[in-house]
Amino acid sequence: MIHPTNRRAYWEAWYQKDEAPKHPTSFALFVEEQLPKAAAILELGCGNARDTAFFAQQGHPVIAIDASETAIANNTKRFGHLPCTFLPCDFADLGSLALPFPINALYSRFVLHAIPEPLEENILDYAATILPHGAWMFHEFRTTNDPLMREGTSISANERLCGHYRRFIDLGAFTEKLAKKGFSIESTFEGRGVAVLGKSDPVVARVAARKP
Template identity: 45%
Template sequence: MSSELMQTGGLIWITGYSGAGKTTVAQIVSQALREEGLPVLLLDGDDLRSILGEKFGHELDERKRLAYVYSRLCKRVSENGITVVIATVAMFESVRVENRLSNDLYVEAYLDVPLDIRAERDPKGIYRAQAKQNISPTPAGFEEPENPDLILKNYGDTTPQMAAGEIVRHFRQAVQLRQRKQIPVPAVYQDRARYWDAYYQKRGAPIPPSSFAIFCAENFFSDNCHVLEFGCGNGRDTFYFSKKYQVTGIDQSAVAININRQRAKDEQILNIDFVDGDFAGVVGGLPEVVDAVYGRFVIHAISLDDEGKVLGHAHKILKAGGKLYLEFRTDKDSLMQEGTEVGENERVTDHYRRFINVGEFCKRLLAIGFTVDYCIERDGLAKHGDDDPIVARVIARK
């Protein structure tokens, strides 16, 4: 485990009803992290309550106040470079939300154990006492976690050691992700629009249409269709499409768009329109409905969050039966091994790229409402000089 983590600490919040095995699992997690060299503080909700005396009762509002005390105590300790592992019921979503917002390194694990198993264990005699008094075993007002990092079935074939091992593995992954996010990105790449403005100002981008544009036009586009190209760049494919189709090109580089507009004016091309903007954002001037949305080498140049926005906009603007045409670098491309790592499958070389897993990408398309009609991944599709990347071509239908 990294020395950086030892300086910043973290919080592992293990929750579940009484009898779920929280304390046992928390003890195993704490010992495993100590063996990796981390300073760890193990806290147990019952011990903390006994330390705090009778200041907090057992009514719902007092339980919640106590849960907030636990949360803030954990944060204060972790800020001093200690990893806190706490076993607590604290069944309040607002407390867990505060945990996530106030801790840079936070893992929430819910031990989901059925009532009959918990009652059989009943280490504190709570369930027997409740049964005698005809009290519900599930306290009113308790809220099970809505978005835990882990849901663990701590019974049956799942031993406490196995549950603890899952928590430790997830914590390691959270550490690695945090470290990747902290790798500084050169300032020149922080403003991608500025980078692409400079790139297109040099007018060094290829002019002939890409092989993907030719492939789409010759095999898939229907007569009289309207094509929207996002991330059109210098318009190499947009101008090619305009020979036969109505075309709208959009790009976040104002320099590229102005150059394209001037070229369209000079060549008196009337069935083409260029829009300055980011397709992941709110943009005016776009058509309400199109037959095809096309993007080549764009999806891998934007973040995962922006990808979701782009795909959502594409689905909205496409007519029923309209198609989305994409070509992008995948996580099998050798370029992913170069440059500065700034996130999972994200690298910065001359500019930012996110190398995409095709299977996961297709799942995201399906979740939005697309049907994948065509998908291929290999080299030889997008050769340019000595560069022969492994890319995917994906065609999806609304």
């Protein structure tokens, strides 16, 4: 039995089961419409590469990272024929990531709410360092208005254990943080209906930002 605070073991076991949906998410489709042709993407927390494969099939070179070695090994086998590279990397170690080409867009889906705030800080500081001027950043995450925020066991004002760890994010506080780090906010959305999976229709935020 994996303890719900053991985030790494939880995701390792999840990808060993190989039960995650395989179709691209509606967020990936939404992002792809806004990306310049052949823009190079760094995907953080790619999971089973459902969105990585979609971006690569649309002609985007993608570097996709995840802490789960099982996910990375499976993805490398499954999608070796596409222009995407999978690298095992924890967000705590982004500084040691060797990027083979410059990145035009950073992408994360359902990742920021799966990690504690210091790792989010690491990601945003890394993005501010490596992204060239004009580059894009896209994030989709569960917000503090998601009903799941009231379920399970509370471990802080916005962190809960419900099967596994989640940190619900206040959209206003997040965009303020991005602005302080020098990003311009291009668009935001918060609501239901865009990340439906079976009976689950979470309240999520979508944020598109750019490095000016």
